[in-house]
Amino acid sequence: MNARRDHDEVRQALREAFPPVDTALRRDLWPLMQRRFHAQRPRVAWYDWALAGVVGGAIVVFPDLFLVLVYHL
Amino acid sequence: MNLLQRFSQGDQEAFEALFKQFQAEVYGWIVRIVRDSGAAEDLTVETFWRVYRARGRFDCEASFGAWARRIATNLAIDHLRRRRPEVDLPEDLPNGTSADPVLRREKHAQIVAAFRRLPPKLRVSATLSLIEGQSHQEIARALGTSAGAVRVRVFRAVRLLREYLPRSGGRS
Numbered sequence: 163m164n165a166r167r168d169h170d171e172v173r174q175a176l177r178e179a180f181p182p183v184d185t186a187l188r189r190d191l192w193p194l195m196q197r198r199f200h201a202q203r204p205r206v207a208w209y210d211w212a213l214a215g216v217v218g219g220a221i222v223v224f225p226d227l228f229l230v231l232v233y234h235l
Numbered sequence: 236m237n238l239l240q241r242f243s244q245g246d247q248e249a250f251e252a253l254f255k256q257f258q259a260e261v262y263g264w265i266v267r268i269v270r271d272s273g274a275a276e277d278l279t280v281e282t283f284w285r286v287y288r289a290r291g292r293f294d295c296e297a298s299f300g301a302w303a304r305r306i307a308t309n310l311a312i313d314h315l316r317r318r319r320p321e322v323d324l325p326e327d328l329p330n331g332t333s334a335d336p337v338l339r340r341e342k343h344a345q346i347v348a349a350f351r352r353l354p355p356k357l358r359v360s361a362t363l364s365l366i367e368g369q370s371h372q373e374i375a376r377a378l379g380t381s382a383g384a385v386r387v388r389v390f391r392a393v394r395l396l397r398e399y400l401p402r403s404g405g406r407s
Binding site: 165168169172173175176177178179180183184185186187188190191192194195198199 | 251254255258259262263266267270272276277279280281283284342343344346347350361362365366389390393394396397
């Protein structure tokens with residue numbers, strides 16, 4: 163009986179203290195979702211680009227190096 | 236192949252279609268728990284991000300909405316856990332039946348503070364049951380537990396609130 167009364171009183175007090183929230187979504191969240199996807203795409207570090215540039219340049223200057231590279235890969 | 240099957244195999248267009256179909260429902264559920272529209276938007280996006288990452292584990296025969304709601308509920312609980320304030324309550328609280336608007340406002344503030352001291356799992360159950368009027372069954376589905384467990388959580392929340400607010404609560 164007391165528990166029931168406590169329950170009802172607490173519920174009443176909470177409903178008075180917490181006004182109803184607006185549950186309607188006011189905008190499309192898809193653009194935010196796309197941003198989240200974009201943020202998760204792996205980014206290539208600058209030193210990886212630098213290494214690729216050095217290797218590419220070396221192959222242009224010394225074409226035989228390409229075969230050595232392929233062999234080691 | 237239906238939309239859910241395409242989604243579970245990583246089809247982005249299927250995911251976008253599901254996102255647009257369920258975003259309002261997931262947002263509505265989260266905002267009821269966290270009661271903050273900005274946080275609810277962020278948590279909705281995070282929910283769908285987790286949904287997308289877990290697509291391989293999705294059972295295409297199951298309800299997508301219920302699955303998303305369960306993930307959303309867990310994220311909302313984590314959010315409440317991170318934001319849990321440390322609040323000290325004064326000993327003397329105004330009487331619940333006071334007609335004085337200042338005292339009533341003060342009492343509301345004390346109730347809100349006491350409510351925020353509840354452990355997040357109890358708080359979510361109490362919010363959805365006592366404030367939002369959701370059924371124990373519905374809450375249980377979102378929490379991945381039984382209706383009986385929800386009933387116990389609500390009971391414990393009420394008991395704790397009674398302890399936090401010993402001299403308030405409407406008894407005059």
